Amino acid sequence: MSEREGHSPVIRMRGIQTRYGPHWVHQDLDLDVYRGDLLALVGGSGAGKTTLLRQMIDLQRPDAGSIELFGEPLQAGPRAERFARRRRAGVLFQQGALFSAFTVYDNIAFPLRECGGLHEDEILAMVMSRLELVQLKPQHAMLMPAQLSGGMIKRVALARALALEPELLLLDEPTAGLDPERSARFVELIRSLHEGLGLTVVFVTHDLDTLSALANRVAVLAEHRILATGSLEEVHAVDHPFINNFFRYRSAVGERDETEEAGS
């Protein structure tokens, strides 16, 4: 896809090569993420999706290739400038979303304290506003992660990802482990935050319901590169074993519904 309306992409990855020892993960991978995107990144387990998210915000470096974040090379400028750029992105990690020894409050406050220069009363106000954003109550602030349900853990992790008012949100399997109802509610929350805060969102998912409810664009990571990007319909139409397999369940559900309707 060409650059939209003359704006540079929020994330631009070119020629990414990544390997762990002899094992290639990415080869000649290109990806653009545009302002306002709700981009779903899909791919088989071990395809390199988490690695790619980590590279987008310089938690990990590829072996070769270039990455621009907010129109600047990731490595450009002095340290303080690089940090400031990275703070414009919030992340919800796939594993161990919260510090288990910290309260909800201290988990959300963590990035605020880390960036320094804020008084405790300012931090209090910010933590409470983030809790409200993710539809949790003030009294939840004093709970420990072990006292939370899976859905609440995701919400607190989202609140922490939003702590520094990011423009870009990276979500690694945001609905994994949630039951369908909680998953649908979490998707709705992400959707409303995207709209209300004007966020750009990149999310990894294996879940077709999450994908079809949330994505305005889909990128498929297979064969070490981004094999296809486009709307759900455009990507669905690409004839490739991974894509056929990925959407097969959905097609089966669609066909079953049609059969049931025809039979009723």
Ligand SMILES: Nc1ncnc2c1ncn2[C@@H]1O[C@H](COP(=O)(O)OP(=O)(O)OP(=O)(O)O)[C@@H](O)[C@H]1O
């Ligand atoms: N630090 C590491 N050292 C060695 N190999 C790694 C490391 N991190 C990831 N890998 C390997 O790189 C590949 C890609 O890993 P990654 O976590 O990015 O995949 P993924 O697409 O996120 O998978 P999943 O859907 O299961 O989360 C996997 O084969 C993984 O085992």
Ligand SMILES: [Mg+2]
């Ligand atoms: Mg992963």
